[in-house]
Amino acid sequence: MNETRRLRRPAEGGYARGDETRRRIIEAAIELFGEKGFTAASTREIAALAGVNAPALQYYFENKEGVFRACAESMADDVWTTFAPVVESAQATLETHDDVDALVDAFIAIQDALAERMLHAPKTSSQKLFFMREQSGHEPQIGSEILEARVRRPLNQVSARLVAKISGSAPDDPVTLIRMVSLYGQLMLFHIAPRSALSILGWSEIDAEKEVLLRSTVREQTRALLRMWHSEGAALAASPDGGAAPRRRTSTRRTG
Known part of the structure; x- marks a missing residue:
């Protein structure tokens, strides 16, 4: 195009x-x-x-094509207003803190912004369909390029850096990226497949009380996982080879 x-x-x-x-x-x-x-x-x-x-x-x-570009730019600008403050704060934390608690709090702040965006930002059915069509890959590529450049890339980059610094890994390590995606997946299920998620819980909707439960549970799980990965990374770094050995997948297959 x-x-x-x-x-x-x-x-x-x-x-x-x-x-x-x-x-x-x-x-x-x-x-x-x-x-x-x-x-x-x-x-x-x-x-x-x-x-x-x-x-x-x-x-x-x-x-x-110009109209479509303008639509993607408008939606990206709208979404970024939610994430810009927490991304900037996380970047500052990465530059000035090595304390694991501060780093974990910075990640959870981004996660909270994601929850706020999913649960409270006004969205029409058309906006949801626009995003769904863009994600399907059947719409003009320029839409994905704009959303990637203005929202997804900066958000994912700072999130990966946080997980990496907490766990003692590299931001582009596949394990780091899988961990980041899995942490956000806790909330994304309620956004992408809300009917299925609510059915599992036996809920008809997410009211104020249920939202508190959802968000607090996700925060606790995220904090626990990040702390666990930090402990694992510290133990690996303190090992005789200084963590130089590659990760090995533990096999449960029985032989003989």
């Missing part, structure tokens, strides 16, 4: 009105891209839903 040109904006006093028009087009496009997908949603439908004419859409976004 060709790179779209920089979006045009009205000059002088037209900024406020132009921004409002642009916002309406993006909201309409997210709804239609979510419901129909990029290929099936037409620029004419997007313009009609936004209450503008087709030339206005072209004026602000050049073409449908």
Whole structure:
């Protein structure tokens, strides 16, 4: 897909009105891209839903690819407002602290922000569908590239660095990354497959009391696992070979 040109904006006093028009087009496009997908949603439908004419859409976004890019950028910016403070705080902790408690607290703060985003951030069904379609890999690659660059990569990088420093491993070690993903997976199940998760618990919804239980349980498990990995890493570093030996998988297969 060709790179779209920089979006045009009205000059002088037209900024406020132009921004409002642009916002309406993006909201309409997210709804239609979510419901129909990029290929099936037409620029004419997007313009009609936004209450503008087709030339206005072209004026602000050049073409449908430009609209899709703007949708991904808007959603990435919205998501990043939740994570920016805790990511910046975690980066500062990594630079200034070696204390395991401070590092664990920094990771849990990111995890809490994730829970807050999943449980309380306003999301329409169209926004959820937009993300689902993007994750399926059938939508334009530029959407994933924007979300990766603006949200996922910085969030995952700082999280991997925290797990690595706590456990005495490398941030790009597959074990480190699997551990990071597994810690976040405790919450992601309630976001990706909420019906199944609630069914297992016998819950119809996550009310305030159940949310406290969910979040406190995840925090306790996360803290326990991170401390355990820290202890294992410290023991490995103190071993005669200084932790130089590669990890070995313990086999339970019986021989003979």
